[in-house]
Amino acid sequence: MLWIAWKMLIGNRAKYLGIVFGVAFAALLIAQQSSIFCGLMALTVSQILDVEGAGVWVMDPKVKYVDDVKPMADTHLYRVRGVPGVDWAVRLYKGIARARLEGGSYEQVILLGLDDATFIGAPLNMIEGSIDDLRAPDAVIMDIVGYRKLWPDEPFQRGRIIEMNDRRAVIVGLAKARKTFQSFAVVYTRYSQAIRFAPPERKVLSFVLAEPAPGVAAAELAGRISAQTGLQALSRDDFLAKTIRYYLRNTGIPINFGITVGLGFLVGTAIAGQTFYLFIVENLRQFGALKAMGTGNGTILLMVLAQALHVGLVGLGVGVGLAALFGWSTRSFSKLSFYMPWQVLVITGVAVFLIVLLASLLSIRRVFIVDPAIVFRG
Amino acid sequence: MPPTVPQSSAVQVRGVTRDFGSGDAVTRALRGVNLDIPHGELLMLVGPSGCGKTTLVSIIAGTLQPTGGEVQVLGHDLGAMSPAARVRFRRSNVGFIFQSYNLLPALTAVENAAVPLIIAGWSRARALPKAAALLDRLGLGGRLTNLPSELSGGQQQRVAIARALVHQPRLLICDEPTSALDAENGRITMELIAGLAVRPDRVVIVVTHDQRVYPYADRIATMEDGQIVSIEARRRGAIGAPPHHT
Numbered sequence: 001m002l003w004i005a006w007k008m009l010i011g012n013r014a015k016y017l018g019i020v021f022g023v024a025f026a027a028l029l030i031a032q033q034s035s036i037f038c039g040l041m042a043l044t045v046s047q048i049l050d051v052e053g054a055g056v057w058v059m060d061p062k063v064k065y066v067d068d069v070k071p072m073a074d075t076h077l078y079r080v081r082g083v084p085g086v087d088w089a090v091r092l093y094k095g096i097a098r099a100r101l102e103g104g105s106y107e108q109v110i111l112l113g114l115d116d117a118t119f120i121g122a123p124l125n126m127i128e129g130s131i132d133d134l135r136a137p138d139a140v141i142m143d144i145v146g147y148r149k150l151w152p153d154e155p156f157q158r159g160r161i162i163e164m165n166d167r168r169a170v171i172v173g174l175a176k177a178r179k180t181f182q183s184f185a186v187v188y189t190r191y192s193q194a195i196r197f198a199p200p201e202r203k204v205l206s207f208v209l210a211e212p213a214p215g216v217a218a219a220e221l222a223g224r225i226s227a228q229t230g231l232q233a234l235s236r237d238d239f240l241a242k243t244i245r246y247y248l249r250n251t252g253i254p255i256n257f258g259i260t261v262g263l264g265f266l267v268g269t270a271i272a273g274q275t276f277y278l279f280i281v282e283n284l285r286q287f288g289a290l291k292a293m294g295t296g297n298g299t300i301l302l303m304v305l306a307q308a309l310h311v312g313l314v315g316l317g318v319g320v321g322l323a324a325l326f327g328w329s330t331r332s333f334s335k336l337s338f339y340m341p342w343q344v345l346v347i348t349g350v351a352v353f354l355i356v357l358l359a360s361l362l363s364i365r366r367v368f369i370v371d372p373a374i375v376f377r378g
Numbered sequence: 379m380p381p382t383v384p385q386s387s388a389v390q391v392r393g394v395t396r397d398f399g400s401g402d403a404v405t406r407a408l409r410g411v412n413l414d415i416p417h418g419e420l421l422m423l424v425g426p427s428g429c430g431k432t433t434l435v436s437i438i439a440g441t442l443q444p445t446g447g448e449v450q451v452l453g454h455d456l457g458a459m460s461p462a463a464r465v466r467f468r469r470s471n472v473g474f475i476f477q478s479y480n481l482l483p484a485l486t487a488v489e490n491a492a493v494p495l496i497i498a499g500w501s502r503a504r505a506l507p508k509a510a511a512l513l514d515r516l517g518l519g520g521r522l523t524n525l526p527s528e529l530s531g532g533q534q535q536r537v538a539i540a541r542a543l544v545h546q547p548r549l550l551i552c553d554e555p556t557s558a559l560d561a562e563n564g565r566i567t568m569e570l571i572a573g574l575a576v577r578p579d580r581v582v583i584v585v586t587h588d589q590r591v592y593p594y595a596d597r598i599a600t601m602e603d604g605q606i607v608s609i610e611a612r613r614r615g616a617i618g619a620p621p622h623h624t
Contacts, residue, residue: 004482004496011484289480292441294469294497296462372441372468373432 001295005303008283009310015282018275019311019359020318026268026355027319030261031340031348032326037257038344039337044247045240046178047094047110047186051121054209055218057239058089058225061232065246066239067181069094071203072231079229080208085221089210090115093194097187099150100163107150109142109185111164113194120209122175122188128156129173134190140169143177146185164197179337181247265351272315273359276308280363284370292372300367304360312356320348387450388549388581389415389438394447396433407433409604410447418578420571420594423585425601431585432553434601438583439472439551440464452548452581469497473542475571477554479534481526481541487533488513488522491540498545505544512540516570532563539570550575552584556591568594 010016042049048057048066058080060070080089093113098106114121114134122131127144134141140162147156160171169189177186189197195204210233212221218235225233234242248254280287287300327338396408407430415421423431436442437449440456449456452471456464473494474480481490488510495505510522516536526534535555542550552571556564572594575582584591592598598610 001496003502004485004493007484007489008482009484011482285480286482289474289476289482290493290497291465292439292468292474293494294465294467294472296465299497373436 001299001303002306004290005306006310008286008303009279009307012279012282015275015279016311019272019279020315022268022271022273022275023311023315023352023355024318024322025271026264027316027348027352028322028326029264029268029319030351031320031323031344033257033260033264034344034347035323035327035338035340036336037253037261038341039339040181040253041244041247042339043179043181043337045243046180047112048236048240048243050123050178051092051209052124053120053211054090054236055212056210056222056225056233056235058208058210058229058231058233059206061230063232065243066094068246069206071201072205072208073203074205076205076229076231077208080210080225080231080233083210083221083225083228085213085216085224087211087213088118089208090118090120091191091205092121092207092209093191093198093204094206095194095198096182096184097164097197099169099185099187101150102161107185108182109146109164109187110180110182111194111197112186112188113191113198114188115209116190116192119190123177125176127174127176129158131173133172134188136170136172138168138170138193139172139189140193141173141175141188142171143186144174145177145179146187147171147174149183150185165199167196169197261351265355268352269355269358272311272355273362276311276356276359277363277366280304280366284366285374287367288370288372288374291370297368301364304364304367308356308360312352315356316349316352319352320345323348387414388417388419388452389413389583390448390450391434391438392448392450394434394437394444394449396430396437396442397445407604408437408444411601411604411606413599413606413609415581415583417581418576419596420576420582420584422592422595422598423583423601424587424592424598427587429601430604431601435551435553435583435585439474439549440468469494470545471548473545473547473550473575475535475538475542475550475552475555477557479526479531479538479558481534481537483526486523486525487518487529487537490526490537491544493541494545494547509540509544512544513537515574516540530563531559532566535559535563535567536570539567539574543575548580550580550582552582552586554586554588555584556586556588561590564588564590 045066060072062070077089077091080086095111097109097111099109100106112121119131129141133139156174158172162169175188180186198204212218222233222235225231324340327340330336330338391411391413394408394411395406398405398407411434423435425431433442437444438451454467459467488506491509491513492505495508513519513522516539518533518536521529521533555571556567559567568591595612598612599606600608
């Protein structure tokens, strides 16, 4: 009987395509908007993700998210190093600096000061130059997206000069870094250099990056550091979650995207529901004939659900495929954030399942109450 | 008091009434119908539009419940059966030929003919060859894979006949089977019904307005205003030749 249901469904091409279009449209909107939302959320934590190797981030207790830097005294580094279970700990400077370009214009940049000895937190993918070039006086490395933003259509010039805090900085390399939420250029330099590029402050230490000793879990070490130093210490994963939670709670991003996703759901339900309802109504006589010939309501329900599931799966595939195609085709467009984790597929799948379930429930009553004697009416 | 029902009757209808609507708007479609149809008979139910023919065959087929009275079909008391049991009863025992064919437009001729077998749980691999063989006997061996929209009215009705007979039902209900056909196709259809469908263990009920098909009946029951007003016995003639009235 499922075979008959399938033939009935695809036999009416216009209606079939109409229902699939409705579901696909909803799936596209939900998947695409959710992926852009995920992309934006990924931007907020990009600088945590870019720092490889450190399992624990230590910061001022009042820090709410990664860009909410509250400088600490340098001595905290040694207090952290003194906590049992710390394999190593290094400094990280993070701040916003104002860079003066050759032409006299100013641009905001994200300034990252890496531990002078180890360069923990350095970009992993160098495009021009080498990370060791940072050892040169006044040397900085810039991320390629930021470089192209500051000097569009210009090739990389090693030795290009910018000024920060009236100090000369020499660009010695280009690196690939994750896009940031503020979309500022990212400038890497040594910690000792960074605090000279930054406006003078009594306290300059942004974060302490610590790695647990073998056999010690990051969360456990974070707890120990917090207990012993009074600082806020979070495992990398916890800091990611804390930062994302901050943006979710304190910005309109989730509401804005939620509205679009909700609209996609409603529009998809309306289109698919209405078209599916019309499809069922047009086929009432056929369902009546099947009932007259001995098809029970349970089987009819299965047939309608199978039809709904079929259009749901096809619509989901088309919609998610189009969303993925959108993400792929805009991958080189640096201003757009698109990240489609498996959770987006699950959310979209659940939404589509609800859409087709609602659509079929709207229609099934008509089939249930249809009198099989309808077939005797010419 | 209703007349005594012969034990050999396949269909026994006793004092059946059927109302539609309620209160002041009630319409009485059947007013105490009594009817016996023995095995092996082709009964025609005739009468003006709105006289209750379709309501009566719907009740006999188990697709409609009477308001009052008793209906025994093939030994089953339809009034005492649950809705699910009536569905099973129709699936196993009843074949339908409709005025407007009611073929599924998305299925080919052979697939349409196989539908009752599929409903009965047969696999397609078993059902389709059996339906194809029957269609071949009906002269549609070359149109098995055609959709209904690619068939003429007469051919569609032959597919409908195959669909009605493929699961070998013991009760065949034909609702105006020739009204949508021209004279020649109507004659062919009735010959097929009379030739293929009528069997000693089967009852065939044909609802019709078409007097041209009367010669194929064993009996003709005439209905008026929700009642059977006369039953005329006939001797069904040889296929293709109009029989004599008795």
